[in-house]
Amino acid sequence: MSDSLPTASADELRHRGSIVLAVMLGSVMQALDTTIANVALPKIQGTLSATQEQMGWVLTSYIVGAAIMTPLSGWLTGPVGRKKIFVSSIALFTIASAMCGLAHGLTELVIYRLIQGVAGASLVPLSLAILLDLYPREQHGKATAMWAMGVTLGPILGPALGGWLTDTQSWRWVFLINIPFGVIAMLLASRFLHETPLKKTPFDFFGFAMLSLAIGSLQLMLDRGQLLDWFSSTEIVIEAVIAAVAFYLFVVHILTTRQPFMSPSLFRDRNFALGSVFIFIVGIVLLATLALLPPLLEGLFGYPVVTIGLVTAPRGMGTFAAMLIVGRVIGKIDARVLVTFGLLTTALSLWLMTGFSPQMDDRLVIWSGVIQGFGLGFTWVPLTTIAFGTLAPSQRNEATAIFNLLRNIGSSIGVAMVTALLTRNVQFMHARLVEHITPYDLATRTHPVFDASTLHGLHGIDGVVTHQATLIAYINDFKLLLIMTLAVTPLVFFLRRARGASAPVVHAD
Template sequence: MSLAAEATESTRPAGTVRWTVVLAVVLTAVLEVLDSTIVNVALPHMKATFGITNDQTIWILTSYIVASVVVMPLTGFFARRFGRRRLITVAIVGFAVFSALCGLSWSVEVIVLCRLGQGIFGAFLIPLSQSILFDSFPREKRGQAMALFGLGVIVAPVLGPTLGAILTEYFSWRAVFYVNLPIAAFALFMMSGELRRGETRKVSIDWTGLGLMVAMIGALQLVLDQGETRDWFSSPLIQVAAIISAVSGVLFVARGWGLSTNIIDFSLFRDRSFAAANFAMMGFGLAMFGTIAVLPLFVQGLLGYPVLDAGYLFMPRGIAAGFSMVITGSVLVRRFDPRMLVAMGLLLTGTGNIALGWLNLNAGFWDLAIPGVVSGLGMGLFFVPMSTLAFQNVGPDRQDEASGIYGVTRSIGSSIGIAIIGWQVASRTQFHWSVLSSHLTAFNPNVWRYLQPLGLDPTTAEGAGQLAAQLSAQAAMLAFQDAFTLTGWAAFAMLPVVLIMQRPTKIAAAPAH
């Protein structure tokens, strides 16, 4: 940091918000989470470019997620070892470099390796951004900090499919990676000279704990990402991965619970608010990310929406979530018990998701968008006060590590949600197909009534084909209804967790600056 910057830092009044840093770290958070959903829309185009199978296409997604989830808990360790400013600068540059390499990739092997690099460097961005935001705001304004952070972490993945659809439709799938470059450059520019140089210290590495943690999280993520594709536990790979994850997880916790040098500080979970918030965030991941992941498949694959229309469908949800976060962070969180706001957020999220389960094959744009708006409002009411409650007892010296753990919980929760909802759609489609098909016979008068206006006969190939197509569509519709209903009840199931959390102590409002 320059002498001028240091002088400015030393004379800055206490409680002053450094908005250049705030903007930089919010953009940094956007970098990481946007990449988790913006790529989804472009996958069919990548598949065509590289001539690859569905399994190989999935690895483009999973390589990023696995690398990110494995490295994210190490944020506190690396921040202590190298300093927060140096770490976030290297992370932004590394993420941008690997983003450019992803866009230049000429084979699936290259893009998977580059996605691993993106995940490794991107893993630090969310926890560090959250920690820096907490330091940039005085305690009485932390609701505002979490609202700004939520705009990046929650709204960006919601709008990711929309941006991905636009870039893919009008440019190329490679543009979904190149869009990261100007965002990274602007974030670095805004951050330069403003971010304080943190103290560094020699930290010993617990290699045994690190190995156990990597095995636990990596194997779990493999099970979640590949389980549905490989028919879950009928696959030897999934069986082995599940055993590795379970055994290494038990050993990691048993060995490290009272170990001061463990790679993860388990004493953070002695704070009931932090522990409950992590559990609730995991359940909310199923409710939110499970729905967001399956919606494009629903509206494009079943309802036949074009790519752009499917992308635009996420805009009302994203706008509602952003509005809710700003109002919650700037007004509501200071006037109401944050636990009440979290409960209201869960109720709205669950209600919006269940409303999606009431739709049919004739659903129009606003039939789909309005439940999304309700869920979006719930997202803002949940995320901002939940983050405030989670970190209310966490000191500045443990902020980076706590943020890393919180980020991993959110990522694993989203992976669990996506895996469960994907499995739910597939299995329930088969179930409903079996039930419905048992009623479709040439002796059923309703079958004749359905085909008669079309001039078809159920005993002919054309008539049987029409029945089969309608049967498949109805079975899939019922399966999606079941999946959306499940995500709604998952949100409701987190309501009792709110009772475990401590109510924050009242803080007198600080004078405006």
């Protein structure tokens, strides 16, 4: 079969709309649950009488489970079959969501969240592989646009939807809302999706064990580092050492064994290798920004939780608009041009965020979010099209798993990085600002705001200084993300042009 033609069966092509709906629902469910539970944590903590450290495991268990199982999803499709894995994952994810909503104790909730992460790990990468098989190569931009819409809108809309469900219903509905969508997706996929040919390959247990150990330790370190003050904690040091050693052993193993768990030949393809670097940076910028905005708006600017959801949700409108445009122009305009435009637009939004201040209204928050969503949409779709444009169809299942894994690791590193820098910068800027405040300076003012000779006045001064130091720390985080986005943009020139239907498939050396 020509590589420019769909690799799906004729019956699947006739029911393509139903299959697309099934994989989109699966992708949205998994992506949504990465952020939707965050805003419900205070309510869950009160209901289950848990400490803040214990509540961290509700998020950590999901992230670690998904991270460990994501690379395995590509291999499982060979001996088990892609349809069985996809349908089973939806069913298990839906059941785990129901159990999370019915949980009466913290231990139960953590276990069910772990199962959620394990089950949802294969939904996003396999949904992309299925969509790429349903469309010919020249329409991969359209297929990728649909996939990226679900993957990006999930984390963006999660906090707003989670906040609304928690305020109007109960925190349990944050999980129960998955049930109807999971049932629909499972029924459509089991009815219209056909099984892929089985391919028996030996399982590289050592490679999988080392990769799982490296990813699991890294995720634990990143998620608990801020709580335990990073490398001053013995636990964090141990997790960092385990992650480094396990990853080293994994790399040496796949380069020397005959049938490795993850084929290193994928990274010999220049487009896929560079695309992986780009998607890693996109993961950092996307979730790091989403992690910074809610505490900034609530803690410094006094926004209610519902208002935060309303002013951040339009980011999804920008992404949606970008997907619609990119799906139409990606075959007519060089995808590298679209990626460059998307990165520069994302950089513009981050530059606007460096101008946040308590005196602004919410229009700057809304417009910077819309612009960033628009830029990420223009980056994500053509980038994915280029990354998979020179890979053979037989490599898609494994490649999509790796691609999604790197995006998730980037997101985890990005959130941990900006959170740690925020804490450090607040302390540093506080120390720098108080250097310029003395009782003599305050006494010389005609109408001093605070009386430095009283304890109340000193507390007032400290509050103002802390507020200013925190705002500067947030702005410095946005500047860092801006610099990272601009620094990675020149790599676009090293990408090969995406191949059209009339061009042969070229595998980069």
